[in-house]
Amino acid sequence: MTNREIATIFSEIADILDIKGENPFKVRAYQKAVRAIEGLSEELRAIHARGELRQIEGVGGAIAKKIDELLTTGKLQYYEREKASIPDGLLAMLKIPEVGPKKVKALYEKLGIDTVEKLEVAAQAGKLRELPGFGEKTEQNILRGIALVRRGRERVLLADATELAESIVEKLSQLKEVSVAVPAGSLRRQQETIGDIDILVISHAPQKVMDTFTTLDCVAEVTAKGTTKSSIRTKDDVQVDVRVVEKDSFGAALQYFTGSKEHNIQLREIAMKRGLKINEYGVFSEKTGKMIAGKSEEEVYAALELPVIPPELRQGLDEIDAARDGKLPALLEPSQIKGDLHVHSEWSDGKNSIEEIVEACRALGYTYVGIADHSQSLGVAGGLEPERCEKQIELIRKINRKLKGFRVLAGAEVDIRSDGTLDFPNELLAKLDFVTAAIHSGFKQTRKQLTDRVRSAMENPHVTILAHPTGRLIGRRDPFDIDVVEILQIAKKTGTAMELNAHQLRLDLKDVHLRKAKELGVKVAIGTDAHDLTELRLMRYGVATTRRGWLESKNVLNTLSTTKLLKALKHA
DNA sequence: GCCGTTTTCGGCCCGACTGTTTTCAGTCG
Numbered sequence: 086m087t088n089r090e091i092a093t094i095f096s097e098i099a100d101i102l103d104i105k106g107e108n109p110f111k112v113r114a115y116q117k118a119v120r121a122i123e124g125l126s127e128e129l130r131a132i133h134a135r136g137e138l139r140q141i142e143g144v145g146g147a148i149a150k151k152i153d154e155l156l157t158t159g160k161l162q163y164y165e166r167e168k169a170s171i172p173d174g175l176l177a178m179l180k181i182p183e184v185g186p187k188k189v190k191a192l193y194e195k196l197g198i199d200t201v202e203k204l205e206v207a208a209q210a211g212k213l214r215e216l217p218g219f220g221e222k223t224e225q226n227i228l229r230g231i232a233l234v235r236r237g238r239e240r241v242l243l244a245d246a247t248e249l250a251e252s253i254v255e256k257l258s259q260l261k262e263v264s265v266a267v268p269a270g271s272l273r274r275q276q277e278t279i280g281d282i283d284i285l286v287i288s289h290a291p292q293k294v295m296d297t298f299t300t301l302d303c304v305a306e307v308t309a310k311g312t313t314k315s316s317i318r319t320k321d322d323v324q325v326d327v328r329v330v331e332k333d334s335f336g337a338a339l340q341y342f343t344g345s346k347e348h349n350i351q352l353r354e355i356a357m358k359r360g361l362k363i364n365e366y367g368v369f370s371e372k373t374g375k376m377i378a379g380k381s382e383e384e385v386y387a388a389l390e391l392p393v394i395p396p397e398l399r400q401g402l403d404e405i406d407a408a409r410d411g412k413l414p415a416l417l418e419p420s421q422i423k424g425d426l427h428v429h430s431e432w433s434d435g436k437n438s439i440e441e442i443v444e445a446c447r448a449l450g451y452t453y454v455g456i457a458d459h460s461q462s463l464g465v466a467g468g469l470e471p472e473r474c475e476k477q478i479e480l481i482r483k484i485n486r487k488l489k490g491f492r493v494l495a496g497a498e499v500d501i502r503s504d505g506t507l508d509f510p511n512e513l514l515a516k517l518d519f520v521t522a523a524i525h526s527g528f529k530q531t532r533k534q535l536t537d538r539v540r541s542a543m544e545n546p547h548v549t550i551l552a553h554p555t556g557r558l559i560g561r562r563d564p565f566d567i568d569v570v571e572i573l574q575i576a577k578k579t580g581t582a583m584e585l586n587a588h589q590l591r592l593d594l595k596d597v598h599l600r601k602a603k604e605l606g607v608k609v610a611i612g613t614d615a616h617d618l619t620e621l622r623l624m625r626y627g628v629a630t631t632r633r634g635w636l637e638s639k640n641v642l643n644t645l646s647t648t649k650l651l652k653a654l655k656h657a
Numbered sequence: 658g659c660c661g662t663t664t665t666c667g668g669c670c671c672g673a674c675t676g677t678t679t680t681c682a683g684t685c686g
Contacts, residue, residue, distance in 0.1 A: 108658080109669090110659080110668085110669055111658050111659090113658085113659090113669075114658035114659055114669095115658070117658090117659080118658085118659090141658095142659095143659070144659085145658060145659045145660075146658090146659090147658055147659085148658070148659085177680085182684085182685085183675090183683090183685090184684085185683060185684050186684095187682075187683055187684085188683075188684085216671070217677090218676085218677060218678085218682070218683080219676090219677085220676060220677055221676095222675080222676055222677085223675090223676065223677080226675090226676090234664090270686085280686095281686080283686085309673090309674060309675075310674095311673065312674090312676055313673080313675095314673055314674070316674090326686085328673090341670070341671090341672095342686085344686080346670095346686070349671090350669090350670055350671095352670090353670045353671075354669080354670080356670090357669095357670085358662085358663090362670090362671090363670080363671085364670085364671055364672065365671080365672070365673095366672095374658090378662095564682070
């Protein structure tokens with residue numbers, strides 16, 4: 086039973102208890118456990134085997150016992166019982182925006198509505214307004230919510246959300262009434278996918294900001310418009326919220342709206358113990374009500390005797406402990422990246438010549454670029470035959486002779502075949518500056534097959550980097566079933582680096598596994614997998630993801646100087 | 658259900674907006 090499956094069960098338990106009107110803190114305890122499990126880099130099975138379940142923050146005796154039951158029997162009696170106690174359809178109803186546990190309960194008990202379909206019919210017939218607390222507007226909102234769920238409320242990729250947010254920020258910034266406009270929320274935390282975009286604005290004329298925001302070209306629908314907060318849905322179906330605050334509360338608001346929710350709850354608990362109260366307007370003394378901080382995030386954290394925690398780390402895991410103990414990492418900065426280690430040229434399925442790539446990379450301030458075109462097996466991607474690869478190496482040497490202060494590294498993205506053998510002979514691999522091995526087929530193999538396959542590739546001394554280790558495409562293809570922790574342990578032994586593929590659809594390895602890599606001392610190589618020059622800019626999302634994984638410059642290969650990098654790649 | 662430099666009991670983050678009310682509950686983040 087996977088972490089994901091266990092988290093889903095606890096999440097359903099929380100929903101069921103919520104609908105039944107149980108103690109809300111019990112509901113929250115289950116939700117907290119769900120988030121804790123989702124944040125694990127390790128399988129619960131392994132933690133269970135070591136008897137360390139209760140060391141997980143948010144997992145106490147009762148939940149540990151339930152995890153034990155799930156892992157040993159594959160079932161949970163408590164869950165079966167609770168699930169049987171309410172109709173299945175109620176959980177689906179809860180997924181509709183505007184419909185929460187109280188409404189579900191009322192709809193079910195008073196009108197016998199127990200499916201989304203029945204709810205839709207009743208709303209259309211104007212039956213809901215008979216219930217106390219329900220009116221015509223509520224009916225319309227519920228119908229809209231149902232349509233929204235049917236369309237599938239997909240989360241937006243970090244790169245797409247960033248682009249949209251930056252365009253809105255730019256337009257709001259042009260107003261003379263606006264002094265600052267910045268993204269907050271999960272976007273500022275650089276989460277790999279974004280639900281809603283939050284933008285925070287400092288202005289003394291909030292109404293003007295609200296009016297401008299709700300009438301932007303991209304707006305399809307205004308879902309809320311207040312004096313300091315408005316929400317819209319764009320034509321691309323993304324929800325965007327804008328909040329306006331006063332200058333003196335900006336730090337508190339930025340902290341508050343950056344989240345994560347769990348991080349903020351932890352901060353508030355600390356504040357409470359110190360006789361302080363935090364809200365989006367500032368930090369206040371509980372006794373006197375006097376505001377003691379709020380202008381900047383520095384002030385807010387300082388009021389709790391903490392250094393500012395970088396937004397990417399605010400995940401509600403152990404970052405506050407680390408901050409208190411002075412153990413926050415010096416996270417990787419974009420400016421520390423000296424080159425891209427995964428770029429495709431026109432030799433395989435890329436669009437540009439090596440010379441064009443060099444020029445673009447120099448413009449980005451890099452001092453090297455790793456060309457890694459596909460190998461022969463990948464026919465669809467114009468994979469190189471060994472002879473073509475030899476030719477490419479020659480050309481790269483020729484280009485390098487003409488370059489000053491820049492170096493093209495001759496590499497290849499070599500296919501790991503289904504049987505674990507590599508797609509190029511060793512003699513050829515030996516001539517390359519670096520070899521990135523990757524799985525591009527046979528995703529459906531068993532966990533053991535896939536893990537063994539990658540192991541045999543990594544054990545080849547010429548292989549320096551394992552590309553996109555889990556093969557996932559965010560929102561499109563699940564990661565293949567591979568034991569990432571075991572792969573990392575093998576990498577430690579063989580000295581292989583793990584790629585962080587910075588392509589917007591991949592971000593592979595993901596944050597929790599990067600952190601595990603750091604713990605194990607496995608180096609990370611960031612590559613954009615660019616197939617054209619514009620994709621070279623995806624590096625920023627790679628850097629952001631390493632930051633979420635607590636990586637520092639010393640953990641990342643492409644912060645090294647050319648000489649040191651070449652040496653490190655040979656060693657690997 | 659979790660948790661403990663006040664605690665093994667009694668707390669558990671906080672406010673905006675909406676729609677329904679005529680002072681507030683529900684939902685959301």
